[in-house]
Amino acid sequence: MPEHRCELDGAALVLIGSFNPAIVQPSWLARHKLIRDEEADAAEVRMVLPQLTDFTVAGLSLQVTQDRLVVTTVDASKFQPLCDLVIGMFTLLEHTPATAIGVNRMMHFRLPSAEKFRGFGDMLAPKQVWEAKLTSPALLSETMQGQRPSSSSKQLRMKIESSVRVAPFGVYFESNEHFEPGGQDVSALRRIVAEFAMGSLAYARDLADHLLSQQY
Amino acid sequence: MSMKRKNYQPVQAETALMLGFTNIGDVSGTPTAARTTVEAGAPVFVLRPEPRVPELPLRNREIQATSAVTTAVANDLKPEVVPVVLSREYLPERYFDVRQFWQGTVDSVARDGVKAVLEDVTNPQNSRETAIIQWEDIPEGDADLVAPGAVFYWSIGYESTITGQRNGVSSIRFRRLPAWTRSELEAAHREAQELEQLFGDPTSVATTGRR
Numbered sequence: 001m002p003e004h005r006c007e008l009d010g011a012a013l014v015l016i017g018s019f020n021p022a023i024v025q026p027s028w029l030a031r032h033k034l035i036r037d038e039e040a041d042a043a044e045v046r047m048v049l050p051q052l053t054d055f056t057v058a059g060l061s062l063q064v065t066q067d068r069l070v071v072t073t074v075d076a077s078k079f080q081p082l083c084d085l086v087i088g089m090f091t092l093l094e095h096t097p098a099t100a101i102g103v104n105r106m107m108h109f110r111l112p113s114a115e116k117f118r119g120f121g122d123m124l125a126p127k128q129v130w131e132a133k134l135t136s137p138a139l140l141s142e143t144m145q146g147q148r149p150s151s152s153s154k155q156l157r158m159k160i161e162s163s164v165r166v167a168p169f170g171v172y173f174e175s176n177e178h179f180e181p182g183g184q185d186v187s188a189l190r191r192i193v194a195e196f197a198m199g200s201l202a203y204a205r206d207l208a209d210h211l212l213s214q215q216y
Numbered sequence: 217m218s219m220k221r222k223n224y225q226p227v228q229a230e231t232a233l234m235l236g237f238t239n240i241g242d243v244s245g246t247p248t249a250a251r252t253t254v255e256a257g258a259p260v261f262v263l264r265p266e267p268r269v270p271e272l273p274l275r276n277r278e279i280q281a282t283s284a285v286t287t288a289v290a291n292d293l294k295p296e297v298v299p300v301v302l303s304r305e306y307l308p309e310r311y312f313d314v315r316q317f318w319q320g321t322v323d324s325v326a327r328d329g330v331k332a333v334l335e336d337v338t339n340p341q342n343s344r345e346t347a348i349i350q351w352e353d354i355p356e357g358d359a360d361l362v363a364p365g366a367v368f369y370w371s372i373g374y375e376s377t378i379t380g381q382r383n384g385v386s387s388i389r390f391r392r393l394p395a396w397t398r399s400e401l402e403a404a405h406r407e408a409q410e411l412e413q414l415f416g417d418p419t420s421v422a423t424t425g426r427r
Contacts, residue, residue: 007311008311014286014287015286016286032394033392033394034392034393034394035392036355036357036358037357038357039357074311075311075312076312076313076314076317077312077314077317077369077371077373077387077389080319080369080391081369081389081391081392084391084392084393085392087393088392088393088394091393091394091400092394094399094400100286101286102286102287104286104287157287174287176286176287178286179286187399
């Protein structure tokens with residue numbers, strides 16, 4: 001059994017482009033069979049304006065502004081439906097101008113002890129070099145950038161911080177794999193979601209598990 | 217306040233507090249009337265100008281310039297945020313801890329259930345399995361999607377509530393994608409024609425073995 005436990009796990013797809021927030025509503029999604037009718041009826045709609053739409057439906061939260069669309073879930077069983085919803089929406093809105101997409105995963109792990117918690121921070125950022133000049137140095141945040149093998153993304157970033165959601169001994173991991181496929185409409189981004197998004201989300205978890213499974 | 221050309225993203229309430237905003241709106245230029253108290257643990261949606269790198273001398277701008285725009289979320293420590301709207305809970309009331317996840321494809325449909333081939337997504341090294349899914353395990357709202365070839369997701373795990381209750385949960389959800397668009401069909405047709413020109417008629421290859 002691993003010593004670390006993921007207590008909160010979420011994912012988000014963030015698209016950058018030119019959107020019409022007023023179109024994207026639960027009833028529109030249900031009309032096109034992207035969600036169940038009863039899910040549309042039970043949607044929690046917070047705001048529908050020409051500039052901003054914000055609602056939760058079927059365990060997925062959507063926030064759409066004129067230049068950014070974010071679909072989020074905090075339910076790991078909804079990662080694939082999240083991707084399907086984005087693919088479905090932009091199959092319907094196939095001429096939407098869009099230039100970039102980020103695949104994000106947010107995970108809060110709990111480590112078993114204060115010793116492990118400090119040890120993990122020391123492994124990521126050894127303190128000796130700091131201690132000569134700084135009293136009680138502590139790592140708040142670290143971001144590493146690289147490439148995920150066999151991905152066409154521009155880069156993948158993994159941010160690691162002390163969790164402010166899971167305490168004590170919580171560690172927060174946030175991955176962002178950023179794609180800019182070129183082209184002006186959303187079709188290239190849709191293919192990226194279909195081909196790479198689930199792999200990116202799985203890779204983020206693998207990477208976090210890999211780091212947390214080291215000796216520290 | 218006009219929201220044109222602005223965007224927003226959630227940050228943690230604690231972040232707002234760390235930045236010295238004991239009240240939302242404790243930012244120069246924000247009207248007092250717009251102030252709202254932040255509850256610990258509550259999400260904060262912020263409206264702010266386009267993401268930009270602060271103009272500091274000798275700053276390595278390129279380091280932060282690209283993926284910042286498609287980053288979603290949560291432990292955001294950026295100091296230039298201007299919190300405006302509070303909305304949904306950030307800690308979910310119910311949290312589904314997925315222990316096993318399969319992707320299934322319907323093979324055949326019968327009165328007593330649905331025969332399906334399951335791929336183990338949790339442990340992809342496991343071989344495919346065939347299973348009979350009872351009709352009562354399929355959500356009513358998905359019943360019209362059940363047909364040979366339909367794809368569904370089957371999750372098994374524990375649902376935890378904020379009160380600490382844990383229940384075993386099995387959940388099936390059928391994939392919902394719109395039909396192929398005209399332009400996709402045209403693109404596929406074009407690609408098929410290009411391949412045919414490149415490799416010749418596939419029928420003749422199959423029957424004669426020639427390229």
